[in-house]
Amino acid sequence: MRDPQEVLRGVSRKEIWRYLGYSRIRPDSRVDGVIDSCLEDLLQAAEPRAVWRDFALRSGEDGSFAVVRPELDGLGQEQELVEMELHSRSLARNLDGCCRVYLMAATLGQGPDRLVRRAQIVHLSHTVFYQAIGAALIEEWCDEVNREIIREGRERGLYARPRFSPGYGDLPLELQRDFMRILRMQKEIGVTLTDSLLMTPAKSVTALIGMSETKQACPVHGCAVCPMGGDCAYRREEDA
Amino acid sequence: MKTRAKYGKEQKSLKTLRERLGKEWLFCDGGMGTILQAKGLAGGELPETWNLKRPEDIIDLHCSYLEQGVNIFNTNTFGANALKYPDNLEEIVRAAVQLAQEARHRTGREDAYIALDIGPTGKLLQPMGDLPFEEAVRLFGQVIRIGAAAGADLVLIETMSDSYEAKAAVLAAKENCDLPVLITTIYDASGKLLTGGTVDATVAMLEGLRVDALGVNCGLGPEQMLPIVERMTQVASVPIIVNPNAGLPRTEGGRTVYDVDPEEFSTWMERIAALGVQIVGGCCGTTPDHIGRTIRKVSRIPFRENTPKHRTVVTSFSQAVEIGPRPVIIGERINPTGKKKFKAALREGNIEYILAEGLRQEDSGAHILDVNVGLPEIDEPAMMGEVITRLQSVLALPLQIDTTDSLALERGMRLYNGKPMVNSVNGKQESIESVFPLVRKYGGVLVALVLDEQGIPATAEGRIAIARKIYEAADRYGVPREDIVIDGLAMTISSDSRSALVTLETLRRVRDELGGHSILGVSNISFGLPRREIVNAHFLTMAMQSGLNCAIINPGNEAMMQSYRAFLALQGLDENCMDYINTYAGTKAPSAVPAAGTAGAADGQQGSPAKDSSEQKSSGGMSLAESIARGMAESAVRATRQGLETTDPLLLINEQMIPALDRVGQGFEKGTIFLPQLLMSAEAAKAAFEVVKESMSGTAREVKGRMILATVKGDIHDIGKNIVKVMLENYGYEILDLGKDVAPEIIVDTAIREDIRLIGLSALMTTTVVSMEETIRLLRERKPDTRVVVGGAVMTQEYADAIGADCYAKDAMATVRYADRVFGYEAVDPA
Known part of the structure; x- marks a missing residue:
């Protein structure tokens, strides 16, 4: 895996523009200048961390899935313990044919949140920049973790599906509680959950990545799984 | 120790833990969660339920550690709190202690100590998260009361990754039992807590809270912990605990595995113990075998007691500032004395104004910020709590809590995330009796003013005598002498021309005779004189030369900062003069000295070395409308000032500012201007409005209407709401901003009390839209005419x-347009 700071430095300008709402038009040089300085602040403040683990995936009769963990019982016999149950039509299409699944969580740490809070006091317009650039950075970081997971899968002869997060399609946000517990996110990467299932630090992502033994195109990702159906300010042009 | 009877322990005359702690090797047990998982603890199954469901497994686990010879072993209560066990917490915790007692009995190890194991709540504390600090204290307190009553011998708080939560847990332990309190925190490979705290900062805070021992556990294997432990042995004075994992976790076919085997682990632990650690054990992945081998190896090597380090350290959640040979700057600007605007901000509860003052001082180079929010007509304890909480959510600097109100002092010290400076105690008996107990309880570096019932001594001799008296009081209250900083008291030379000499002599004698540290509110020295900063800046240099350790000044005052930086460079305290060069290279001396600064007594902020000049160059002479349209705040302010010389303020607003804002707003609606530009314009307009407002001295422009804005309950993100707020304000609306995570009742009550016609609500998550719905329902019921x-x-x-x-x-x-419709200001169709 590459050095996280180096990964973040490689963030795509176009993605930042997209999160700022510039879909077809390029921002002017003044806005670009603010992007530069806010990006630098964020790179200084970010402490990218990630944790991931892989599990066996068992499919149920009703289209549900179970994420299971093998353990040895007292007699040395392997038994399967269910870590997480997945009831989601959108995810079911994504996981169809998968035998294993990776759970991942990634964060930029508390630094970016602090920058946003400071900007709210002294420079409100910068909050929007920090938010947008932060979104691009966490996605960049997730992409790197995802690539690492794809690589791990390939070593074991497995093919990865596009990552899928709680809150996408009909995959319930309640799963965040399971992610917290299974990946021990507070201890490992310093991410906690509010009662309303919001992750803090804000620039944090959890996702599932299915693994199958056969290579199979998976059409269900990007704007296609979103209930907004690409009808929003952040749509990806290639998806819309 | 006045605990309840220890069931026959006394008869057998076994030593108490406090008698042994730090005097001989003590060994903790190892992994519990990982072993329970291997025994078949299912995903989602809470480990503590096994205290009731599978008690024999828990007893067996304890026995296997006791048989290896551990002295301290943990109850199965890591995750036991009322959030996870709302119904049967007492049963779970009591059973845990009983199982430990049973294991002790079965193994005949009555000499072993039962540690009530306390892990994190799993929640992040406010204001970053949603758990109030006092609620965290209450949750921990519940468990500790139950555990102590059931017979635990000590409280062991572990795996804390947030210093603030660690503080809540220690306070809860101290307030709910008199058992020894041990605590270990979890660091990452960079040597920091996940919330940013360094070893120095964490140790200083925990020692201030008077824990009995502290250390590190989990997260890392012994090898990766070495540098952290090494640093800990350099800064900690209390016994040190090290409980590593059996290496870094790795997954293998879905199972978590730890690679460091018992033999290797124990070899590492021998090395760690030899660094000057007093208590060792293990965490995730370690087994009775890991611990047994560790005990056998470590017992053979000579034991070393930890020694007092006598360091004077104040901390924030992440930073430790050491008070020592290198003088530090304490920013004095958060103080209402002589500041009209600051007083108004306090009265109106305008915390943002105070926060902005804090951020400015941080940018100017302050190391610590003094926080004084005393005003007769406000609730000072509440305001102190609020300001401290908000400041530490945006600032990384340690704070100095400055108040004469002991309730406000306690509130501030309690909610402070770190070890604060406390301003102040003096030689009066009453002051000593009210301040020292708080410092003993919460920890802090205490500023001691050398005055007493007889007033301020005129001689250095008299001042040193009071300093001695205060040091003696510190001894009595169990506050280490290094946590006292003597304020030599700068009195103006305009009324007594020898007063500076007395102060300087006091500083020298504090350093040379008392071996202590000193502090001064520097600018008092020139009160009543013209061009005060000339005297102030020179006095600062003289004071530092006489041993001053902390200078309370306005860090925005360039003359003072020049003295400070020059002193460091000259004194060999600025290596290669890097700080000096970085600050001043490429800057020019001002051609004329700016108007006299009455530092500390006026609102005027003097400029720091010229930066931000790019805009000035590129925008010279730009019109007000254009400045706003292009989002250039400085240029807008300049243009407004110029405009006001010749133009009526209202004309300026209506003919230049509003049309410019409208043009940008319409561009945004048409999709030719984007949110970043819209906001930059809004900020420029806001800055311009401020200038106009000042010129109209209070007579504000016409208010179109009053609105409430709030982010609904459960939602802690308020960026969108704040954006809407600034836009509405620019368009002439007065906003009652209720903040974030606001309960429906508060919103509705405010709407009724203030007779509000329009409320704006924001929610970020599907999970919090329900709060929005609830708010609307309640509003319809109780104030149906509000939109x-x-x-x-x-x-x-x-x-x-x-x-x-x-x-x-x-x-x-869109919100602005709707508000205009509701209040009858609908614009004529721009087309």
Whole structure:
């Protein structure tokens, strides 16, 4: 895996523009200048961390899935313990044919949140920049973790599906509680959950990545799984 | 130790833990969670339920560690709190202690100590998260009361990754039992807590809270812990605990495995113990074998007691500032004395104004900020709590809590995330009796003013005598002498021309005779004189030369900062003069000295070395309208000032500012201007409005209407709401901003009390839209004539309709347009 700071430095300008709402038009040089300085602040403040683990995936009769963990019982016999149950039509299409699944969580740490809070006091317009650039950075970081997971899968002869997060399609946000517990996110990467299932630090992502033994195109990702159906300010042009 | 009877322990005359702690090797047990998982603990199954469901497994686990010879072993209560066990917490915790007692009995190890194991709540504390600090204290306190009553011998708080939560847990332990309190925190490979705290900062805070021992556990294997432990042995004075994992976790076919085997682990632990650690054990992945081998190896090597380090350290959640040979700057600007605007901000509860003052001082180079929010007509304890909490959510600098109100002092010290400076105690008996107990309890570096019932001594001799008296009081109250900083008292030379000499002599004698540290409110020295900063800056140099350790000044005062930086460079305290060069290279001396600064007594902020000049160059002579349209705040302010010389303020607003804002707003609506530009314009307009407002001295422009804005309950993100707020304000609305995570009752009560016609609500998450719906329902019931406009990331027209909102605003401009409609200011169709 590459050095996280180096990964973040490689963030795509176009993605930042997209999160700022510039879909077809390029921002002017003044806005670009603010992007530069806010990006630098964020790179200084970010402490990218990630944790991931892989599990066996068992499919149920009703289209549900179970994420299971093998353990040895007292007699040395392997038994399967269910870590997480997945009831989601959108995810079911994504996981169809998968035998294993990776759970991942990634964060930029508390630094970016602090920058946003400071900007709210002294420079409100910068909050929007920090938010947008932060979104691009966490996605960049997730992409790197995802690539690492794809690589791990390939070593074991497995093919990865596009990552899928709680809150996408009909995959319930309640799963965040399971992610917290299974990946021990507070201890490992310093991410906690509010009662309303919001992750803090804000620039944090959890996702599932299915693994199958056969290579199979998976059409269900990007704007296609979103209930907004690409009808929003952040749509990806290639998806819309 | 006055604990309840220890069931026959006394008869057998076994030593108490406090008698042994730090005097001989003590060994903790190892992994519990990982072993329970291997025994078949299912995903989602809470480990503590096994205290009731599978008690024999828990007893067996304890026995296997006791048989290896551990002295301290943990109850199975890591995750036991009322959030996870709302119904049967008492049963779970009591059973845990009983199982430990049973194991002790079965193994005949009555000499072993039962540690009530306390892990994190799993929640992040406010204001970053949603758990109030006092609620965290209460949750921990519940468990500790139950555990202590059931017979635990000590409280072991572990795996804390947030210093603030660690503080809540230690306070809860201290307030709910008199057992020894041990605590270990979890660091990452960079040597920091996940919330940013360094070893230095964490140790100083915990020692201030008077824990009996502290250390590190989990997260890392012994090898990766070495540098952290090494640092700990250099800064900690209390016994040190090291409980590593059996290496870094790795997954293998879905199972978590730890690679460091018992033999290797124990070899590492021998090395760690030899660094000067007093208590060792293990954490995740370690087994009785790991611990047994460790005990056998470590017992053979000579034991070393930890020694007092006598360091004077104040901390924030992340930074430790050492008070020592290198003088530190304490920013004095958060103080209402002589500041009209600051007083108004306090009265209006305008915390943002105070925060901005804090951020400015941080940028100017302050190391610590003094916080004084005393004003007769406000609730000072509440204000102190609020300001401290908010400041530490945006600032990384340690704070100095400055108040004469002991309730406000306690509130501030309690809610402070770190070890604060406390300003102040003096030689009066009453002051000593009210301040020292708080410092003993919460920890802090205490500023001691050398005055007493007889007033301020005129001689250095008299001042040193009071200093001695205060040091003696510190001894009595169990506050280490290094946590006292003597304020030599700078009195103006305009009334006594020898007063500076007395102060300087006091500083020298504090350093040379008392071996202590000193502090001064420097600018008092020139009170009543013209061009005060000339005297102040020179006096600062003289004071530092006489041993001054902390200078309370306005860090925005360039003359003072020049003295400070020059002193460091000259004194060999600025290596290669790097700080000096970085600050002043490429800057020019001002051609004329700016108007006299009455530092500390006026609102005027003097400029620091010229930066931000790029805009000035590129925008010279730009019109007000254009400045706003292009989002250039400085240029807008300049243009407004110029405009006011010749133009009526209202004309300026209506003919230049509003049309410019409108042009940008319409561009945004048409999609030719984007949110970043819209906001930059809004900020420029806001800055311009401020200038106009000042010139009209209070007579504000016409208010179109008053609105409430709030982010609903459960939602802690308020960026969108704040954007809407600044837009509405620019368009002439007065906003009652209720903040974030606001309960429906508060919103509705405010609407009724203030007779509000329009409320704007924001929600970021599908999970919090229900709070929005609840708020609207309550409003319809109790104040049906008020309209509601909603917005936020997940909001759609359908959603808005479904929850009964009057309007869905897709962005800030849409909210402005709707407000104009409600209040009858609908613009004529721009087309």
